[in-house]
């Protein structure tokens with residue numbers, strides 16, 4: 460902890476009275492450990508002003524930061540059967556869902572909206588890591604299909620911001636079925652001749668990497684994002700080889716051709732607008 464948390468913050472607290480200084484006034488950068496004023500961190504789109512580390516972003520913020528100033532409209536997503544397997548570990552799945560919903564004010568790990576990006580119509584699906592680790596269950600599969608159908612209806616490109624820890628274990632095989640379903644969603648968009656773009660953000664792992672997340676016409680990633688299928692130890696034990704340093708980072712994947720570009724968060728909106736206009740010109744020709 461720095462002198463800010465140990466000395467300055469308690470000092471401010473005693474000066475103002477404990478209750479008047481909320482805990483979320485300061486954030487600490489997980490990369491360089493510097494303390495950042497929460498308001499400054501929001502202004503910089505949760506990118507550390509000291510070291511440039513891209514921190515995780517909630518799905519509602521992602522939508523707000525992606526569309527033009529004209530705003531966007533969120534669509535309601537189809538309801539899915541609750542807890543199809545009646546799953547229980549230390550806790551019932553229904554309880555975990557209830558807790559996650561209360562904590563995040565989201566229905567599940569995906570939001571879908573439409574609006575303008577760089578003046579072009581676009582449909583955006585944003586995954587929510589804050590909701591049960593962005594795990595892909597039936598609700599995420601339905602959300603992706605709804606987003607794809609909306610893109611086709613509006614003749615707009617589909618952009619998916621991906622962040623996920625993998626499959627929703629509590630939904631078992633139902634969760635695994637979302638892999639082919641999400642691919643069907645990408646096919647709907649591609650068969651309609653519309654661009655499908657993915658932005659891989661930290662972290663992108665498991666089932667999403669093995670399905671729709673790697674099928675973008677253009678694969679974009681945020682700086683430093685960890686992207687992969689399995690964990691380092693699992694791979695090392697399987698291939699019996701030591702893996703290179705940072706092999707799951709966006710920059711490494713870019714150097715080795717697995718993704719097309721690494722784009723800073725502050726440049727993302729402009730880049731998406733430019734890509735849409737380029738892809739649509741080609742389409743018109």
Ligand SMILES: [Zn+2]
Pocket residue numbers: 488489490491492493507508509510511512
């Ligand atoms: Zn930092």
